[in-house]
Amino acid sequence: MCTLEKRGDIYILTLTGSDEHRLNPTLIDSIRSALRRVRAEPASPSSALVTKAEGRFFSNGFDLAWAQSSQPRRELMSAKLQLLVKELISLPMPTIASVTGHASAAGMILALSHDYVLMRKERGFLYMSELDIGLVLPDWFMVLLKCKIGDARVRSEVVLTAAKLTAEMAAVRGIVHSAHDGAEKTVEAAIRLGQDLVKRGWDGNVYGKNRMVVLKEVLEKIGTVPGEAKTMSKL
Numbered sequence: 001m002c003t004l005e006k007r008g009d010i011y012i013l014t015l016t017g018s019d020e021h022r023l024n025p026t027l028i029d030s031i032r033s034a035l036r037r038v039r040a041e042p043a044s045p046s047s048a049l050v051t052k053a054e055g056r057f058f059s060n061g062f063d064l065a066w067a068q069s070s071q072p073r074r075e076l077m078s079a080k081l082q083l084l085v086k087e088l089i090s091l092p093m094p095t096i097a098s099v100t101g102h103a104s105a106a107g108m109i110l111a112l113s114h115d116y117v118l119m120r121k122e123r124g125f126l127y128m129s130e131l132d133i134g135l136v137l138p139d140w141f142m143v144l145l146k147c148k149i150g151d152a153r154v155r156s157e158v159v160l161t162a163a164k165l166t167a168e169m170a171a172v173r174g175i176v177h178s179a180h181d182g183a184e185k186t187v188e189a190a191i192r193l194g195q196d197l198v199k200r201g202w203d204g205n206v207y208g209k210n211r212m213v214v215l216k217e218v219l220e221k222i223g224t225v226p227g228e229a230k231t232m233s234k235l
């Protein structure tokens with residue numbers, strides 16, 4: 001699951017446990033609940049969110065074992081991830097993913113749904129694994145990748161070679177903001193970046209609205225998630 005703590009003006013959302021942090025409805029609901037708590041807090045002058053994870057994984061992607069038994073489960077899992085990504089895109093503060101372990105497929109999409117990705121050098125791949133596991137990525141994944149990875153050759157490498165990118169490879173390719181030695185230094189750098197952004201004193205609502213303009217194509221591609229109201233009611 002996940003925990004939420006606040007250090008000064010920085011909200012720290014941690015995916016807890018030493019598992020693969022597979023994105024099933026339970027974990028996604030836990031993350032969305034934490035984001036709702038962030039939104040409910042009185043908006044201090046400005047804040048930032050750092051998302052991090054314990055163990056060897058940031059997130060190893062969708063929980064295929066949970067989903068493969070039925071189409072409704074697959075649809076629910078996909079719908080909840082879309083809702084989560086929409087909520088990250090509209091969150092009224094800068095967001096930073098501190099990736100200190102592997103981020104695969106939907107897990108990479110979760111990381112890239114943050115404004116900044118800081119990544120640990122010696123452990124962890126950014127890895128769109130769909131080709132390797134015989135799945136086709138959803139259109140909206142590609143729309144997000146296009147917004148986040150400017151170079152078409154790199155996007156092709158990521159999707160059509162299922163490249164396992166280390167932090168340094170991802171930094172050279174402009175996918176991550178910076179690469180760091182060790183998990184602790186990665187998290188510390190993410191928090192420092194958050195503090196630097198908070199010092200700018202932006203209006204969080206204006207920040208969120210501008211991010212929605214920047215990622216307009218992603219929001220349009222996701223559209224209204226089927227059963228959004230119903231799914232929301234389940235949370």
Ligand SMILES: CCCCCCCCCCCCC/C=C/C(=O)SCCNC(=O)CCNC(=O)[C@H](O)C(C)(C)COP(=O)(O)OP(=O)(O)OC[C@H]1O[C@@H](n2cnc3c(N)ncnc32)[C@H](O)[C@@H]1OP(=O)(O)O
Nearest residue numbers: 060061062068102104105106121122123124129136137166
């Ligand atoms: C078929 C199912 C039907 C269901 C259909 C459901 C449909 C749902 C809708 C459709 C969705 C389509 C889009 C899909 C989205 C998804 O999310 S699907 C799920 C995706 N997830 C995966 O595919 C999992 C991928 N993960 C892996 O393959 C592995 O976990 C890993 C990421 C490759 C990590 O390997 P692992 O062995 O687990 O870990 P490690 O031991 O940590 O690392 C392996 C070796 O690599 C070395 N290493 C690690 N990091 C680094 C580094 N930064 N630099 C250098 N080396 C590194 C590490 O030391 C290991 O080395 P060795 O010890 O020498 O092996």
